[in-house]
Amino acid sequence: MENMYKVGDYVYFETSSTSPFQIRRIEELNKTPNGHVEAKVMCFYRRRDISSSLIMLADKHQSLLEENGETVPEEKEEEQSEKGSHQLKHRELFLSRQVETLPATHIRGKCVVTLLNETEALTSYLNKEDMFFYSLVYDPQQKTLLADKGEIRVGSKYQAEITSLLEGEDTRKLSELEDLIWQPCPENGITDKEIDQFQIVAKSVGTFARALDCTSTVRQPSLHMSAAAASRDISLFNAMHTLHEYKYNIANAVTSLVPDGGPVLCKDEMEEWSASEANLFEEALDKYGKDFNDIRQDFLPWKSLKSIIEYYYMWKTTDRYVQQKRIKAAEAERKLKQVYIPNQKPNPAHPAVLSGKMNGDQMSGRACESCYSSHSNLWYAWGPSHLQCRLCSSCWTYWKKYGGLKMPTRLVEFKLKTHLARHLATAHGLAIRPGSPKPVMKTRTAFCLVTTALTRLSRRLCKDLLRPKHAARLPFIPINIAAIKQECK
Incomplete structure (x- = not known):
C-alpha cells in the first residue's frame, strides 16, 4: 500500500513547515512505551545543506556527467539546458552514515534514491517523479566528500588483465611453485596417536608459557582460561609446523618447544586485544558492519587492517558472537515491520499560506517566483519576508520535495x-x-x-x-x- 512504510523505504520527513522535506532511509521502526512509533533513519543531505567549497567539488564531479546528457530541440536549447541543469541539482543527494531518530508521524511520502548509474542518461532522473541519485558520501563531522565505494566502474582501466593461454604441455615444475608444509605418513616414522600426543604436549607448553608471561596472566588470570587460550588453532598450527620442520622427529620437536629463552608462546588476535578494544570493535561493527576500513579509521586506528580482519573471524567463533546474535534476533522480533501513515491534505491554516482577499484563484501581488504564474488555489510565502515573494501550490510542492525552484530565481543577492x-x-x-x-x-x-x-x-x-x-x-x-x-x- 502507498501509505504503508517499512524498513528500507526512502521517505520524506517534514521537520519544519517552511523548509524542504528531509530525505531519509528507514533503518528501524520502534514502538515507544507511550504507544508512539519512532523511526531510526539514515540521513541524506542536499546540496543546500553542505558548504559552498564542497559544492564546488560536487560540481566538478557532476560536470563530467553533464557532458553525456541528451540534446534538446534547437528552439528550446538555451532554456531547456539551463532548466534541466538547474533541476538536476535538486535530484542530487549525498549519502551519510549519520543515524537519527524521528517520529514516524512526520513521514510525508515515499521517494526513490539510487546510486548514480554512469551508463544511464542524466535526464532519466528528471523524467521520474520523486527520483533522486547520489554518487558522493558526505561526512558531517569531518566536512568531507568522498566517492561511494559501490560506484559502477566502466572502462578499460577497470578491466582485469587476463594472462595468455598456455599452449601445449605445461612444463612448469609444481615443486617450484608450491611449498610442502604437512606430510605425515608411516614412512616418516610417526603415527596419528603420536601426533595427537605431541599436540597435547604443545598445548601444555603453551599453558605454562602463559603463566610466565605478565601480560597473559592479566588477561587470563585463571588456569582454565590459560589452558583454553593455549588450545586454540594458533598452538595447533605451530605444533604441526614444528613437527614438519624437524622431519617428524618427536624428540627434536619437543626440545624445540622449550628453547634456552623459555617455553614458546604463540598468541593469536584474540589474546592480543584488550577488553576495551574488543568493546570498541563490537560498537564499530554494529555501526559500520563489515566495513573494516571505516572501523579502523574511526575506532581502531592503532590496529592494522590485517589484525582487525583476523580478529573478526576469530570473534565469530566465540560465545560472545552467539549471544549477540540471539539478542539481535530477539530485538528484531519486537520491532515493527511496517507502519501506516495517512496522507497529509493541503491545509489553508498552514503557517506559510498567504491570507488575503481572493479574486477567484488569483490574489493581488507578485506572480509565482518559480513559474511566474498569477493563478493558484493556494499561495505560500517563500524567501525573506521583506521581499514578499510567494509560490503557487504546484511550485510549493516542488520546493518541499526537491529543495529548490523549478526555474532559477530572479532574486540574486550580493553581499557587497x-x-x-x-x-x-x-x-x-x-x-x-x-x-x-x-x-x-x-x-x-x-x-x-x-x-x-x-x-x-x-x-x-x-x-x-x-x-x-x-x-x-x-x-x-x-x-x-x-x-x-x-x-x-
Whole structure:
C-alpha cells in the first residue's frame, strides 16, 4: 500500500513547515512505551545543506556527467539546458552514515534514491517523479566528500588483465611453485596417536608459557582460561609446523618447544586485544558492519587492517558472537515491520499560506517566483519576508520535495555593492552612480541605475542579438556583451 512504510523505504520527513522535506532511509521502526512509533533513519543531505567549497567539488564531479546528457530541440536549447541543469541539482543527494531518530508521524511520502548509474542518461532522473541519485558520501563531522565505494566502474582501466593461454604441455615444475608444509605418513616414522600426543604436549607448553608471561596472566588470570587460550588453532598450527620442520622427529620437536629463552608462546588476535578494544570493535561493527576500513579509521586506528580482519573471524567463533546474535534476533522480533501513515491534505491554516482577499484563484501581488504564474488555489510565502515573494501550490510542492525552484530565481543577492556593480555592468550593461538625482528626497545610501551608451546603442543596432522581449521575460539570463560589442564596431 502507498501509505504503508517499512524498513528500507526512502521517505520524506517534514521537520519544519517552511523548509524542504528531509530525505531519509528507514533503518528501524520502534514502538515507544507511550504507544508512539519512532523511526531510526539514515540521513541524506542536499546540496543546500553542505558548504559552498564542497559544492564546488560536487560540481566538478557532476560536470563530467553533464557532458553525456541528451540534446534538446534547437528552439528550446538555451532554456531547456539551463532548466534541466538547474533541476538536476535538486535530484542530487549525498549519502551519510549519520543515524537519527524521528517520529514516524512526520513521514510525508515515499521517494526513490539510487546510486548514480554512469551508463544511464542524466535526464532519466528528471523524467521520474520523486527520483533522486547520489554518487558522493558526505561526512558531517569531518566536512568531507568522498566517492561511494559501490560506484559502477566502466572502462578499460577497470578491466582485469587476463594472462595468455598456455599452449601445449605445461612444463612448469609444481615443486617450484608450491611449498610442502604437512606430510605425515608411516614412512616418516610417526603415527596419528603420536601426533595427537605431541599436540597435547604443545598445548601444555603453551599453558605454562602463559603463566610466565605478565601480560597473559592479566588477561587470563585463571588456569582454565590459560589452558583454553593455549588450545586454540594458533598452538595447533605451530605444533604441526614444528613437527614438519624437524622431519617428524618427536624428540627434536619437543626440545624445540622449550628453547634456552623459555617455553614458546604463540598468541593469536584474540589474546592480543584488550577488553576495551574488543568493546570498541563490537560498537564499530554494529555501526559500520563489515566495513573494516571505516572501523579502523574511526575506532581502531592503532590496529592494522590485517589484525582487525583476523580478529573478526576469530570473534565469530566465540560465545560472545552467539549471544549477540540471539539478542539481535530477539530485538528484531519486537520491532515493527511496517507502519501506516495517512496522507497529509493541503491545509489553508498552514503557517506559510498567504491570507488575503481572493479574486477567484488569483490574489493581488507578485506572480509565482518559480513559474511566474498569477493563478493558484493556494499561495505560500517563500524567501525573506521583506521581499514578499510567494509560490503557487504546484511550485510549493516542488520546493518541499526537491529543495529548490523549478526555474532559477530572479532574486540574486550580493553581499557587497562592488559585486552588484560588476554583475550589472558585465551581465546587463547597467552602471551604478552614487547618490541620487534628488539628494534632498533620498538618503545618502541611495543609488540609481543608468544604462550605458553601449546598451542604448545596441537597442537600435543589435535587435537580433539583444532580443529585448526575450531578455525581458528571462531577466536572470546574462546578455552576450562580447557579441554586441563586436556587432557595434
